[in-house]
Amino acid sequence: MPPFQAPQPAYRDSMHSMQKIRRRTAPALIAGVVGIALALTGCTSGGEATPEVTKQPLDPAGDVNPMDAADVPQGGELRFPLDSLPTNWNYGQVDGALDDASIIEQAIMLKTFNIGLDGAPALNTDLLDSAEAVSEDPLVIEYKINPDAVWSDGVPITAADFKAQWTAQNGTNEEYLIGDPTGYNSIGSVEQGTDPKDVVVTYATPFSDWKSLFSPLYPASQISTPEAFNTGYADAIPVTAGPFKLEKLDTSARTVSIVPDENWWGDAPKLDRVIFIALDGDADIDAYLNNEIDLVSAGSSDRYERIATADDTDIRAAPSASYSHIDFSSSGILADEKIRQALQHAINRQSIADVLVGTLPFETSLLGNHIFLGTDSGYVDNSSPAADFDPDAAKKILEDDGWTGDGAVRSKDGADLEVSMTIPAGIPTSNQIAQVVQAQLADVGVKLSIDEVDVDSFFSDYITPGAFDMTVFSWVGTGYYAAGASIFSTDPQSQNYGRIGTSDxxxxxxxxxQIPDADEANAMWNDIDEQVWEEGHSLPIIQSPRVIAIDPKIVNYGARPGAADIDWKIVGFSK
Structure with a gap:
């Protein structure tokens, strides 16, 4: 499994669409379990006993019904559900790093390297002829751009596009509202080499995950000023570069349709059209059963049970690169780390996991690390003792912090201990999780209110600006560990939405x-994780299974393993 790069906001299976990507991580809603991020779905209630079910291991190789590209028939229209309609299609912009957006952008924009089914980054030869380190001290990467590569408006892709993206995302100009400067802020210069198709990137400090940068790449014509960068792709997709181009973006109907781009220079895509449809709650399940869409996430008990015996349906499953979690914020009462530490002991993570997966017939376990997934070689469970379920310990921490418990709700200096949890409306699983947490916090004298907000503005209006006490969504990995650094940084330009961190x-x-040696880096990542637990930053729940119910005729798509990218050129229908 590739390294977990914290959020790419996942699919409705794991908390799917509250996708937030972490600047190369995306958050997703918890819909089946957020996959990074925004998809929650209905499950059995936290208080009901669930029947025993035989759990099957998830295949780390995934299940995408592979077929050689040469054998995939030409034609067909694929109808694809989304958890929400993104409001910004610039992946580097603060509101743009969502998993739903990333899924579409993989068809209409280009990355320098793509993550394969084996979890390793591979040079994207549609964009680049080569990308090599021509110097180690300082680190210098030279990119040779494919001579045929052009934007959808016919303008050649050149070094100017790389330079514009670095200028916008390196964090030196705060007028660019970026999601995360990681990697770009390590670069000292980006210059044209021998010709416009030659890019020379010189690093001021080493950056081990340099292959993660300039992905996806955006045109200089659209991002060269702060205003253009921030708003040019807001509810619009003006210029693309990929096997597909935008046909129509309909914010009222909450749909996006893409068709093959006649300016595309690579292998022609197999599909004639892909229509993406944003559907709230479990409406996507209904749509699938009514043959209105061709696949659906089924990563929670109720969703799986509704879909498992549907006619003409394959169930494809794999471990995803996302994890569901509860996020804390320091913008209000939870600025007191003692309260956050108490909440970590008061919340029973296993009961939340049961809400998320319940009788789902696939093996899952609690996640004890913020950096690594259970399938990563660097994984160590660092959750104990900071997040041991221990209501008595929670009560003692609160009492020592001055919160007395004479009534049903503790108080201090005349103020009650009241906390709110912000969740997207219409997502049953999110609501169920909130209710479970509400009951658990009441047991230790904490009053939790549940604040349901519009699903499409959940990230942009509440999570990204840190306007919450607690919330629940999923982070989706991108295949690079450095992508997750932003989630724990105190830099204002980061994906640390709760603003919880330390200078250490x-x-x-x-x-x-900066560390190239994997073992040495893994050890330091685990040191970081231990400190993150101690700070009461967030509560990981489970590594989300990616479970997809899908038309059996669809090939080269389904349950991608880990952070694997979608090769939209070869997705199609068998005969």
Whole structure:
């Protein structure tokens, strides 16, 4: 499994669409379990006993019904559900790093390297002829751009596009509202080499995950000023570069349709059209059963049970690169780390996991690490003792912090201990998780209110600006560990939405992204994780299974393993 790069906001299976990507991580809603991020779905209620079910291991190789591209028939229209309609299609912009957006952008934009089914980054030869380190000290990467590569408006892709993206995302100009400067802020210069198709990137400090940068790449014509960068792709997709191009973006109907781009220079895509449809809650399950869409996430008990015996359906499953979690914020009452630490003991993570997966017939276990997934070689369970379920310990921490418990709700200096949990409306699983947490916190004298907000503005209006006390969504990995650094950084331009961190953690983050040796880096990442637990930053729940119910005729798509990218050129229908 590739390294977990914290959020790419996942699919409705794991908390799917609250996708937030972490600047190369995406958050997703918890819909089946957020996959990074925004998809929640209905499950059995936390208080009901669930029947015993035989659990099957998830295949780390995934299940995409592979077929050689040459054998995939030409034609067909694929109808694809989304958890929400993204409001910004610039992946580097603060509101743009969502999993739903990333799924579509993989068809209409280009990355320098793509993550394969084996979890390893591979040079994207549609965009680049080569990308090599021509110097180690300082680190210098030279990119040779494919001579045929052009934007959808016919303008050649050149070094100017790389330079514009670095200028926008390196964090030196705060007018660019970026999601995360990691990697770009390590670069000292980006210049044209021998010709416009030659790019020379010189690093001021080493960056081990340099292959993660300039992905996806955006045109200089659209991002060269802060205003253009921030708003040019807001509810619009003006210029693309990929096997597909935008046909129509309909914010009222909440749909996006893409068709093959006649300017595309690579292998022609197999499909004639892909229509993406944003559907709230479990409406996607109904749509699938009514043959209105061709696949659906089925990563929670209720969703799986509704779909498992559907006619003409394959169930494809794999371990995903996302994890569901509860996020804390320091913007309100939870600025007191003692309260956050108490909440970590008061919340029973296993009961939340049961809500998420219940009788789902696939093996899952609690995740004890913020950096690594259970399938990563660097994984160590660092959750104990900071997140041991221990209501008595929670009560003692609160009492020592001055919160007395004479009534049903503790108080201090005349104020009650009241916390809110912000969740997207219409997502049953999110609501069920909130209710479970509400009951558990009541047991230790904490009053939790549940604040349901519009699903499409959940990230942009609440999570990204940190306007919450607690929330629940999923982070989706991107295949690079450095992509997750932003989630724990105190830098204002980061994906640390709760603004919880320390200077010591910042220092370690700055060091670890420079370490090329995997074992040494893994050890430091685990040191960071231990400190993150101690701070009460967030509560990981489970590594989300990616479970897809799908038309059996669909080939080269389904349950991708880990952070594997979608090769939209070869997705199609068998005869």
């Amino acid at each position: 953690i910042d220092d370690l983050l700055g060091q670890v992204v």
